[in-house]
Amino acid sequence: QIVVTQEPSLTVSPGGTVTLTCASSTGAVTSVHYPNWFQQKPGQAPRSLIYSTRNKHSWTPARFSGSLLGGKAALTVSGVQPEDEADYYCLLYYSGGNVVFGGGTKLTVL
Amino acid sequence: EVQLVESGGDLVQPGGSLRLSCAASGFTFSPYAMHWVRQAPGKGLEYVSSISDDGDSPSYAHSVRGRFTISRDNSRNTLFLQMGSLRAEDTAVYYCAREDSDSSGYYIDLWGQGTMVTVSP
Numbered sequence: 001q002i003v004v005t006q007e008p009s010l011t012v013s014p015g016g017t018v019t020l021t022c023a024s025s026t027g028a029v030t031s032v033h034y035p036n037w038f039q040q041k042p043g044q045a046p047r048s049l050i051y052s053t054r055n056k057h058s059w060t061p062a063r064f065s066g067s068l069l070g071g072k073a074a075l076t077v078s079g080v081q082p083e084d085e086a087d088y089y090c091l092l093y094y095s096g097g098n099v100v101f102g103g104g105t106k107l108t109v110l
Numbered sequence: 111e112v113q114l115v116e117s118g119g120d121l122v123q124p125g126g127s128l129r130l131s132c133a134a135s136g137f138t139f140s141p142y143a144m145h146w147v148r149q150a151p152g153k154g155l156e157y158v159s160s161i162s163d164d165g166d167s168p169s170y171a172h173s174v175r176g177r178f179t180i181s182r183d184n185s186r187n188t189l190f191l192q193m194g195s196l197r198a199e200d201t202a203v204y205y206c207a208r209e210d211s212d213s214s215g216y217y218i219d220l221w222g223q224g225t226m227v228t229v230s231p
Contacts, residue, residue, distance in 0.1 A: 046221050
């Protein structure tokens with residue numbers, strides 16, 4: 001069974017920069033995993049932020065960026081705003097149509 | 111407005127069945143693969159099932175294989191999830207989600223608001 005691992009929680013100060021990561025139990029995350037990132041606030045449905053490692057949707061704030069970092073997918077938030085406090089999930093695609101979510105990172109802005 | 115609206119969630123007894131629906135509007139439904147994703151109370155997102163644009167090639171998470179069946183009716187712009195032999199651990203909010211693709215790869219870009227399924231005596 002494939003496991004995708006994220007930091008359970010991170011804390012950042014307003015205006016700061018934070019990087020969330022997404023690791024695969026199968027080895028290094030690469031572009032062929034088409035990493036997706038989603039934001040979810042309490043009581044709301046998830047919202048898509050980043051796809052295919054680094055591509056932004058039209059609604060994605062510029063302060064969010066995606067990359068590959070040390071064999072993991074990464075989501076960086078630069079100039080964090082209070083409204084960025086949320087849960088963040090990554091999603092990786094695997095061969096055979098398998099899709100696996102990470103366990104999520106709870107981002108606290110404090 | 112481009113949206114997905116789930117329905118059919120309910121309280122059901124263990125061993126029971128339920129059918130969820132996801133109505134698409136504001137866009138052409140048929141070209142898109144679709145997913146069901148669930149979230150147990152206080153837990154993370156979990157992939158449940160997906161189906162290709164033409165309804166072939168369904169796939170399922172191990173936890174639901176043999177109990178759940180995904181289908182779609184492109185003439186009615188609707189996605190379905192038939193759930194059977196329900197267990198307490200199936201209790202969750204169930205989201206439908208649209209998958210798109212471009213030259214860079216595959217991605218989920220649109221989510222419904224979710225429908226709650228509670229499995230309890």
